[in-house]
Amino acid sequence: MPDQTVLSLRDVTLSFGPKIIQKNISLDVRKGSIFAVMGGSGCGKSTLLKSMIGLLRPSVGEYHVGNENYWAGTDAHRTDLNHRFGVLFQSGALWSSMTIGENIALPLQMFTDLKPPVIRRLVELKLGFVGMLQAIDLYPSEISGGMRKRAGLARALALDPDILFFDEPSAGLDPITSARLDDLILNLRDGLGATIVIVSHELSSLFHIADDGIFLDAKTKIPIAHGSPRDLRDTCTDPQVHAFMHRERDDEEGNT
Amino acid sequence: MTDNTDTGPRSHAQDNAPQWRLENEQNTLLMVLSGTWQARTGAIPVFPKDGLPKTPDGYLSFQTSDIQAWDTGLIAFLWDLKRVAHNAGISLDMQTLPGPMRQLLELLPEAPDEPVHHKQPHTPLLEAVGGHAIASMTEVGVVSELAALTAKxxxxxxxxxxxxxxxxxxxxxxxxxxxxxxxxxxxxxxxxxxxxxxxxxxxxxxxxxxxxxxxxxxxxxxxxxxxxxxxxxxxxxxxxxxxxxxxxxxxxxxxxxxxxxxxxxxxxxxxxxxxxxxxxxxxxxxxxxxxxxxxxxxxxxxxxxxxxxxxxxxxxxxxxxxxxxxxxxxxxxxxxxxxxxxxxxxxxxxxxxxxxxxxxxxxxxxxxxxxxxxxxxxxxxxxxxx
Known part of the structure; x- marks a missing residue:
């Protein structure tokens, strides 16, 4: 089980029309690992995530989910593969016209034949995992930003995915809430056996939870380092990466 | 060995349906789980609210070796059990659960807070009509004020x-x-x-x-x-x-x-x-x-x-x-x-x-x-x- 690859990108180039965001991305995400996508603002971290969850087709390169070539199949095939994914969007992206409970119930209603009481029970369970049970009947506009993130996480867990994608999970959260979210992510990884891909530049949480990663450079538009954030911090000699990992101001590059 | 055996539902014909059995030996209860516990099958049983005898200082341990496959469906069942056990004053021996199950179960509260409900107060017809009338008059005022501000x-x-x-x-x-x-x-x-x-x-x-x-x-x-x-x-x-x-x-x-x-x-x-x-x-x-x-x-x-x-x-x-x-x-x-x-x-x-x-x-x-x-x-x- 440990060295099984669940996601792999080979020489992927991401672009919007003629504008290239990142090129030559190759990476392997091992089963059960927490994989960090790092880099300064505007380097294409979120774009890479977008491509990995099927919202942006790479202009060059291959993307494999398990043994399947993700972009080679039909739309329906991709939808099936997407059911292995759970995504926590940057600001939660809860559907604002539904209560928190309905948000989590919707995928279950659409893609399973479960009866309403069973769905309700699973919704309560997922909210219980993230400590949000009391908010089940509230609307997203009635809860705080941190609660919205946790509710978004509960929704990402709705279909028991084995691959979770988190876009900036701790952005905009206070240190205590953010640390709790980190522990929750670790617990869910260990409990569910899920693989997690996380886009973040919160160093403390990356050092705490991530065990593999990739570092994207905004200037050269290629990945410049591979490895876990802790290793990159201690051993990487690239000045950019070093500056990022040690929170140094890199005067030649502007801010990182 | 068992003087009191409580048996869970066994109606499902397939032999890999989720099954549970409670064995009671003096003050030590043993929950024996077997079969496939997957949420998507919709066959996850509910642990009855009066499923455990009231035994203060009681102890409940688990036997999970016969479980073939599980996901959060099993955790839903264990959560039921955790809440019933809490009410009955029985403590769970979490060490007898495999690590992943234990970690997920520990996230869940044993006495959850009551959900906050959306209050939708019932207003009598006359009051509603009056309220609407006042609201629309206020609206005319607000729009006029806005017009005045805009003109200003x-x-x-x-x-x-x-x-x-x-x-x-x-x-x-x-x-x-x-x-x-x-x-x-x-x-x-x-x-x-x-x-x-x-x-x-x-x-x-x-x-x-x-x-x-x-x-x-x-x-x-x-x-x-x-x-x-x-x-x-x-x-x-x-x-x-x-x-x-x-x-x-x-x-x-x-x-x-x-x-x-x-x-x-x-x-x-x-x-x-x-x-x-x-x-x-x-x-x-x-x-x-x-x-x-x-x-x-x-x-x-x-x-x-x-x-x-x-x-x-x-x-x-x-x-x-x-x-x-x-x-x-x-x-x-x-x-x-x-x-x-x-x-x-x-x-x-x-x-x-x-x-x-x-x-x-x-x-x-x-x-x-x-x-x-x-x-x-x-x-x-x-x-x-x-």
Missing amino acids: GAVQTILGRSRMRLSDLLANTSDAGPYALLIVGIVNFLIGAILAFVGAVELQKFAAGVYVASLVGIAMVREMAAVMTAIIMAGRTGGAYAARISTMQGNEEIDALNVFGIQPSTYLILPAVLSLIITMPFLYLYGCLIGMLGGFVVSISMLDITAAGYFHQTVTSFGIGQFIFGFVKSIVFGAFIGLTSCRIGLKAGRSAADVGIAATRAVVVGIVGVIAIDAIFAVIADVLGI
């Missing part, structure tokens, strides 16, 4: 002390003016043509076909051009204003304006209202002309009238007073549509659904309001003898 912003703009940006006004005006020409033209052309059709059928019986020109001319100038143009603008521009401002509300953009001390009434509403006040009279004049053209085309092709005859009959049929009447109406319509749609946008809630509600409401209020104001104008015109 306009005065300040003229005095050169305001913060309305000319570029906003230009952008709004070009959207409400030139870009609306096509649809206003099509609708007014068809209205003119329809009026001519209806008139021609009747007037021809009296050999008074030439009066179709008067009919179309008077109808377009007095009523139709102004009202139809206003209805189009209510749907097109009013709805857009409401949607835009309510989206800004949802993004906290209005809050940001307020914090900077930029009055939304001057910055947002004034250019919106002003652009409609500027464009509506021109659109009205254009609508009149196009409507008459529509009538002309139908008359020439259906009736025995010359182009010159139609033109002569048209210009002699209405005076300048009626033009001014239509002109004034179109300005009032423009101001009304601009103000109400902006107000509806500002009042909207902050969710995606609220944007839709605001846009719909702006269109409905705009159309109904325009027709109601037109009726008031008709009464005034009657009294004044225009």
